[in-house]
Amino acid sequence: MKEITEITSIEMAHEFLEKNELSFLYVSRPECSVCHAILPKLRELLDAYPQIHLGHIDANVVEEVASQFLIFTVPVMLLMAGQREYIRADRFVVFDRLQEQLEQIYTLHQERYL
Template sequence: MNNIKHQIINSIEDLDTCLQHHSIVLLYVSQEECSVCHAILPKLMKLLTNYPHIQFIQVDAKQVTEVVGRFLIFSVPTLIMFYEQKELFREGRFVQFESLENRVNQIYNSIAF
C-alpha cells in the first residue's frame, strides 16, 4: 500500500492547491464520528494501490466546513473523482465498491500518464 498518494487536508486552500497540482484526484469527505467512513477507508486504500497516479485526498467535513458548501456534500462519506479540476463522478453514503472500481478503472485507463 506504499504507492498510494494519500493526503489529509485541513483547509479549503490546501484542497484547492491539491486540485490544481494533481491531474487526477479522488476526494474523500468523511467525519471522525462516522462509522461508515471508518469502515470503507481501508477498502479505498486497498483499491487505490492499483492506481498509483491518483492523488487521494481526505477531508473531515467538520474540520473543513467550507468543503460542504463548495462541493454540495449532503452526507458522508462522499467520494468525488476529479480530472484536471473537473468533477467526473461522485458516490455518496453507500459506496458500491464494484461500481466504484469499474468507474475508476475506466477513467484511469483512458488517461495517458
C-alpha cells in the same frame, strides 16, 4: 495501502486539485462509522492506480467543503481531473461499480497523456 494527504483547509483542497492531474477526495467525519469502514477499502482499491492521489478532508475541520463541493452526507468520494468531477460516490458505496468507473476513466486518461 495508498498514501493519504490530509487536507485541512479549502485552499489546501484547491491546491491539491491543481497540483495533481487525477485526485480522489475522501470527505468524512470522525463520528461516522461508515466512513471508518470504507476508507481502508478505498485505499486498497486505489493502490492499483498510481497516478490517482488521495486526499482526505474532515468535514468538521473544513466546513466549507460542503458548499464548495455540494456535499450533503458523508462519506463522499470524488474523483477529480483538475477541477472537474468525474465520479461521485457517497454513503453506501458499491466497490465493484466504483472500480469499473475508475478503470474506464484511468484508461482514458492514460491514453490521452501517452
